Amino acid sequence: MKVTEKKKAIFLDRDGVINKEVSYLSNPDDFEFIDGSVDALRILKQKHFLLIVITNQAGIARGFFTEETLKLIHNKMISILKQNMIELNDIYYCPHHPEFTGPCDCRKPNSGMILKAKLKYNIDLSNSYMVGDTLNDIETGKAAKCKTVLVLTGYGKEEQKKIRSIIPDMIFKNLKEFAINI
Numbered sequence: 001m002k003v004t005e006k007k008k009a010i011f012l013d014r015d016g017v018i019n020k021e022v023s024y025l026s027n028p029d030d031f032e033f034i035d036g037s038v039d040a041l042r043i044l045k046q047k048h049f050l051l052i053v054i055t056n057q058a059g060i061a062r063g064f065f066t067e068e069t070l071k072l073i074h075n076k077m078i079s080i081l082k083q084n085m086i087e088l089n090d091i092y093y094c095p096h097h098p099e100f101t102g103p104c105d106c107r108k109p110n111s112g113m114i115l116k117a118k119l120k121y122n123i124d125l126s127n128s129y130m131v132g133d134t135l136n137d138i139e140t141g142k143a144a145k146c147k148t149v150l151v152l153t154g155y156g157k158e159e160q161k162k163i164r165s166i167i168p169d170m171i172f173k174n175l176k177e178f179a180i181n182i
């Protein structure tokens with residue numbers, strides 16, 4: 001019997017980690033990579049991690065933009081990465097917001113999106129990382145029993161000051177510093 005090897009993954013929050021934080025990013029023209037994040041994704045890929053984006057997009061539930069627009073934004077991200085010979089393994093997003101669409105298990109800090117990816121890709125969560133710029137992301141990673149990384153881009157610096165009971169395993173200046181040092 002062949003035992004398939006479990007894979008390790010980097011679960012990446014999108015806004016404030018990969019691209020510059022813009023409140024409710026709703027126009028592909030406003031999608032801009034954070035300095036070094038493309039390099040970071042390349043380095044992480046070379047280190048044999050699956051790259052999986054895990055993003056809350058409540059702007060859809062709120063009616064600020066549609067899933068079609070989100071697709072255009074993601075296509076822009078994917079095509080720039082492709083020009084740099086980098087491929088994301090998957091993108092999971094939660095389009096919900098409890099006030100508009102009721103509760104769901106995918107909206108971070110719930111770990112639904114990570115658990116879905118774990119089943120699809122046979123991921124070893126204990127050797128995987130959740131990287132985000134908010135303590136909400138850290139809580140998500142902890143709920144899924146991943147290692148957790150706060151980056152100080154996006155809301156990261158403000159969030160670092162709020163650290164009390166939810167403590168990230170690691171803190172890095174940005175995604176590239178994490179990628180180099182992991």
Ligand SMILES: [Mg+2]
Pocket residue numbers: 013014015016017132133134154
């Ligand atoms: Mg974020």
Ligand SMILES: [Zn+2]
Pocket residue numbers: 094095096104105106107
């Ligand atoms: Zn959801």
